[in-house]
Amino acid sequence: MKTQTAQILDGKALAAKIQQELAATITELQPKIGRPPGLAVLMVGDNPASAAYVSNKEKACAKVGIASFGQHFPTQTSQTELEEVIAELNQDERVDGILVQLPLPKHLDAIALLHKIAPDKDADGLHPVNLGRLVRGEAGLRSCTPAGVMRLLEEYKIPLVGKQAVVVGRSILVGKPMALMLLEADATVTIAHSRTQDLKTITQNADILIAAAGIPGLITAEMVKPGAVVVDVGINRISDSSGKSRLVGDIDFPTTAMVAEYITPVPGGIGPMTVTLLLQNTVSSYLRATSN
Numbered sequence: 001m002k003t004q005t006a007q008i009l010d011g012k013a014l015a016a017k018i019q020q021e022l023a024a025t026i027t028e029l030q031p032k033i034g035r036p037p038g039l040a041v042l043m044v045g046d047n048p049a050s051a052a053y054v055s056n057k058e059k060a061c062a063k064v065g066i067a068s069f070g071q072h073f074p075t076q077t078s079q080t081e082l083e084e085v086i087a088e089l090n091q092d093e094r095v096d097g098i099l100v101q102l103p104l105p106k107h108l109d110a111i112a113l114l115h116k117i118a119p120d121k122d123a124d125g126l127h128p129v130n131l132g133r134l135v136r137g138e139a140g141l142r143s144c145t146p147a148g149v150m151r152l153l154e155e156y157k158i159p160l161v162g163k164q165a166v167v168v169g170r171s172i173l174v175g176k177p178m179a180l181m182l183l184e185a186d187a188t189v190t191i192a193h194s195r196t197q198d199l200k201t202i203t204q205n206a207d208i209l210i211a212a213a214g215i216p217g218l219i220t221a222e223m224v225k226p227g228a229v230v231v232d233v234g235i236n237r238i239s240d241s242s243g244k245s246r247l248v249g250d251i252d253f254p255t256t257a258m259v260a261e262y263i264t265p266v267p268g269g270i271g272p273m274t275v276t277l278l279l280q281n282t283v284s285s286y287l288r289a290t291s292n
């Protein structure tokens, strides 16, 4: 039986390497600056997956020496209360990065909350000012998941200039900024989404295929060009026939790994890179805030 031939793009290993570098930077700078970098993660409600991600972020902060100012609010917290908390954090000199864990309970307007975060403390890179900077190719805080994808591709020296890149998914969190970052790197970019007709014909043309649709196993081997670089941003928890839960991506890994040249695993691919780029954004804001 033919088995996997693709090389793994190891996000977990790269994340560990970058986190070590961040820890060394913080150890060196903290005595001179007089305080560590600070990150505030705001979580509303009891979504168990979100609670696990927030806890991972706080553990990662502790590991590299970033102070956490996390706050957990009950589900019924109002928009105004959260806006007031963000306004305080914007003024708090110990805090370099602020993020609102998504998704939020339905009565809250996530976009309106993101607008309230000071752009230079926008650790998730989702404020319109930072998205605008990305559109214009200017320096700014970049969205963590797509920035993590770009950093992983860079580490493995994957050529992007002039390549056909297809992004499946058009969310503000991943798909749209991902397409812009690939464009910034001179790839020729196509965005496909839930209304795209004949997805297979489009994905088969991709030298670089990014799956960010949130649909388990959406991309199968016959949809992938032989030799393509395949990046799985999907994080889907499914139950198998015995009722046991496991994590899968948007890509059918066993079949796709037989045709792709490079592939990211789930878990251990883009997830750890997302958390690491969040730490990196926080440290960038800290350096900017303390540079005078």
Ligand SMILES: Nc1nc2c(c(=O)[nH]1)N[C@@H](CN(C=O)c1ccc(C(=O)N[C@@H](CCC(=O)O)C(=O)O)cc1)CN2
Pocket: 052, 053, 099, 100, 101, 102, 103, 124, 144, 145, 173, 235, 247, 266, 267, 268, 269, 270, 271, 272, 273, 274, 275
């Ligand atoms: N404000 C934000 N909300 C959300 C984001 C985000 O970037 N900003 N992304 C996702 C969730 N997320 C971070 O918040 C996230 C998800 C998964 C991982 C991760 O490391 N996954 C591991 C597996 C973990 C497991 O076993 O469950 C992996 O892929 O190896 C990191 C971050 C939605 N919300």
